[in-house]
Amino acid sequence: MAGTEDSPARKHVAVLAFPFATHAAPLLHLVRRIAAVSPATMFSFFSSEKSNLACFPGGKRSGGDGSACPNLVAYDVWDGAPDGYVPSGRNPVEPVEIFLRAAPDNIESVLHVAERERGCKATCLLTDAFYWFAADMARERSVPWVPVWTAGPCALLTHMETDAIRQMYATSGETLDGIPGLSALRMVDLPKELLDAISPFPTLLYRMGQVLPQATAVVCNSFEDADPIVQRELRSKLQMFLDVGPLVLSPPPALSDEHGCIPWLDEQETASVVYVSFGSMLRPPPHEITAIANALDKTAFPFLWSFRGDAEAELPLEFLDRATGTRGKVVPWAPQLHVLGHRAVGAFVTHAGGTRCWRA
Template identity: 30%
Template sequence: MTSGPAQPRPHVLLVAAPFQSHVNPLLRLGRRLAAKGLLVTFTTALRAGIRLSPGDGDGDGDGGGAGAEAGRGRLRVEPLRGGGIWAPDDPRFRVAGDMARHVEAAGPAALEELVRGQADAGRPVTCVVANAFVPWALRVAGELGLPRGMLWIQSCALLSVYYHHVHALAAFPEAGAPGSVTLPGLPELDADDLQPLLIYASGQDLWRQMLVADLGRAGDTVPRVFVNTFDELEHATIQGLREHLPVIPVGPLLEPDDADGECESSPAADDDDGCAAWLDARPPRSVVFVAFGSLVNNDSGEVAEIAAGLASTGRPFLWVVHDDTRDLLSPDALAAACLDRDRGKVVPWCAQGRVLAHPAVGCFVTHCGWNSTAEALAAGVPVVASPRWSDQRINSRFLVDVHRVGVRAPAPLARDALRERVEEVMGGPEAAAMARRAAGWKEAARAAVRGGGSSDHGVQAFVDQIRHVGARH
């Protein structure tokens, strides 16, 4: 008896907003799905400045099935093309609002073209998973009759705040007024913690409109909401939100070797501006690592204060200063801080997860973006928290007041405050206790993503569902 034609492998299409902080977690989720045997295609409006790891597959837009093996599956990259999508080096991509409006307008046609191209190549898409802030991708998937999921790349705490506000499930303070709000599984949040979240943005604000579109019907039209967290870290918050929304923790979405606390040489570490070798020469837990993410722009006054503060600690430091900020750092201030690069090293970029995982790092001065927060916890590194906007104040509340793995510093940073907070974390009376608690979160994060761990369970359940869906078609 002749068997029927082989069924195509279940195929998940991932759609990211074109920001590095959105690309990284979704790609990492893609690698985990591929490692469990799925075919995964990642897409975004690829623009200059977006970094993809050397191991990520590239479909080259030719439908030829090129990709990177990942466990038993395959991960491919197919940039969005057509529909009038700007070229990667188009200068209009540099303005976040213009970029988002353009991708929202041009993305649907490009995505439809990509989905049809995959079907024509014998790789029909089984399911679409998109970042938050690309609601058009989920709309297109629905119009094409495809199952949908959303990846929330920030904390479950922030997702709960936004969801409760969008659906008017709690009384929030008025904009600019004192007050607080208490939500299930969260500490009481006062007005300062909530500012400047999108709940207080104008109804005409593009990002608020996209947030409302994402969360207004989530749970009904989007039955899977993946969250870049793990159950042990936000258990009470996850349980409280699950009364309203089908949240699935799948984090921390870090590089596998970052999550395992390794910092070995690899292709991804080759272009590290000598960071690994420099760290190798420093004693364990001696280095102050300073990084404020890709969107925080320190002004000239703060840059000078950070340089002076780092110099005054007398400790070795690794400081990420983006190229567009480097001109604000005077040669004299740099020389005084670094002592001819022996004590300090300043780089324009580094693989942050790998740096945090290095045993020489003893303290992380951070803006508390969620990627940085998750990486610090997964690496077991105590923090000096200097939050600026968005979710950063809430993240710092958890790091400092709930998990007690760091101290809070003012923003903008001043030299004396920086020196005092670094000393508190690295040599103060509570330093050893902070380090022990941080080490405990490192172990919990590693356990969550191992086979059978809480986050691995969520990923595996999704894979099983997608295989079932694929078998019906």
């Protein structure tokens, strides 16, 4: 017999996605797999309207990959931007900061709507690890909180050791010899967010590192023994550390290619193309963009550059004149998963994510 609202017989997992860059897609990939093997459990997926439109091409009651998934429903969370808002362009993470300021109240409001519609209170919060405030939400509801870290374990450990790293920077300023698992890293190898104690996004990462030990379990996009020393440190600091990766992204069957990237790649030789993309949030400074353009120009390899911005204004004119149209292609957006899976792509130039940190 079906349970009534708040009945322990009913399970309702509230999934709180971070709707920027590639965070929502791997979380949805994980949720789809769990939902498929637990059909009696309800899953409510919360993200921005723009993010949900990209993740759920078959509609908000689909599995996000075009398939039917009756126990998974998406809900839109307001992005916090006022009517008529246009990003200034001076701060690429400005939309993120606006969203985060409004996120706790907005998510709470939509969660109440989902609980009413589905007839069951949330019994678990499965969230992006960025949502440090979810610790309070889970505690107030007396339900488990399971944050998902979509990068690797080394980056996660650095954010949990931020205080120690800042102390070392203030004294030695060179290496991380005193932290097990991070001794091969130098200060210059670390993302600048670790040493920034003022800006909103670094503050979010710091708070995240402080509250993760409160989580019932922390899920990491890694695999068993990928980095034994780092993972041992994380297990000693967290109640439970779960490797669930690598989270392979599955592109939707009908992904837009309005700029003709795939037909262009079809004409290139196998493993000959350099694909360049720095994501939707972060971008190199002007002098680095110029250096990349010059390097591509000199290599003579064909290239595809997904360039967020005004290419004609920001790329060297001589580069555009010589390289594009003959052996290169610059587009404002590319179907990245399909591009990376194409036989013609032999190299990928990217920033590897703003919060990632790899061994030297």
